[in-house]
Amino acid sequence: MKALVVYFTESGCTRRVAQTIAEATGATLHELKAAEPYTAADLDWRDPGSRVNREANDPTERQSVKLEDTSVPDWDAYDVVFIGAPVWWGVAAWPIDDFLTSNDFTGKKLAAFVTSSSSSFGNESDVKDMAKGAQWLGGKRFPSSASDSAIRSWLESLALLRGDSRTRNDSTPLTSLFGDRYALRRSGRFVVWETCVFSSHRARGCRWNLEIAAVDLQPSGAMHPQPTGIPW
Numbered sequence: 402m403k404a405l406v407v408y409f410t411e412s413g414c415t416r417r418v419a420q421t422i423a424e425a426t427g428a429t430l431h432e433l434k435a436a437e438p439y440t441a442a443d444l445d446w447r448d449p450g451s452r453v454n455r456e457a458n459d460p461t462e463r464q465s466v467k468l469e470d471t472s473v474p475d476w477d478a479y480d481v482v483f484i485g486a487p488v489w490w491g492v493a494a495w496p497i498d499d500f501l502t503s504n505d506f507t508g509k510k511l512a513a514f515v516t517s518s519s520s521s522f523g524n525e526s527d528v529k530d531m532a533k534g535a536q537w538l539g540g541k542r543f544p545s546s547a548s549d550s551a552i553r554s555w556l557e558s559l560a561l562l563r564g565d566s567r568t569r570n571d572s573t574p575l576t577s578l579f580g581d582r583y584a585l586r587r588s589g590r591f592v593v594w595e596t597c598v599f600s601s602h603r604a605r606g607c608r609w610n611l612e613i614a615a616v617d618l619q620p621s622g623a624m625h626p627q628p629t630g631i632p633w
């Protein structure tokens with residue numbers, strides 16, 4: 402797996418999440434910069450006439466926001482792309498839109514993350530739709546100061562953590578996850594239900610408990626416990 406973490410940030414919170422993702426997955430980091438940088442006055446959400454408020458209220462102004470550069474060196478080599486942004490007025494900050502619409506995601510898996518004070522990831526499906534050709538892995542909102550364990554837990558749910566043996570075989574997420582703790586995925590002929598358990602003595606904080614139930618996809622298949630021998 403060759404992974405890339407592309408992110409836009411104004412005050413550094415999204416960068417910190419991006420760095421944790423890059424460390425945990427072995428990905429390359431790439432920061433996006435607005436062609437016309439935002440000043441503090443531009444970002445003043447209390448001022449109804451500020452640039453960010455004008456853009457938030459006017460789709461035409463929002464769409465005209467361009468990046469300094471939308472290209473990434475060696476783009477074709479990446480098979481997994483993470484894209485991150487802060488939440489501005491309930492949606493992923495729109496400077497990333499230029500990146501999403503300017504690149505061809507065919508053959509790439511895409512996961513998106515946002516950081517916010519409290520709002521959810523309001524436009525997750527728009528982000529997915531802008532990235533033409535991408536295989537969508539899912540989106541995730543983190544608080545501005547997200548914990549490493551929450552970030553790693555998300556990566557584990559996507560089977561994208563470095564050293565996760567599932568990234569080296571064909572274990573594909575079916576639905577990604579339920580909450581942060583459970584995942585249903587396909588592994589060979591089994592559909593596997595996994596539970597994420599936390600272990601305080603482990604540096605990583607979270608590991609996947611493989612004492613799981615598996616459903617055999619063969620016609621005779623039945624639910625049966627399969628604590629060992631899952632082929633990944």
Ligand SMILES: Cc1cc2nc3c(=O)[nH]c(=O)nc-3n(C[C@H](O)[C@H](O)[C@H](O)COP(=O)(O)O)c2cc1C
Pocket residue numbers: 409410411412413414415416444445446453486487488489490491492516517518519520521544545
């Ligand atoms: C213009 C602007 C709008 C924002 N809108 C929201 C919002 O709607 N909901 C929210 O929870 N946080 C909002 N925030 C807070 C940021 O999403 C949050 O601080 C984020 O983690 C900042 O990420 P960054 O440091 O990578 O720029 C806003 C911040 C700015 C500057």
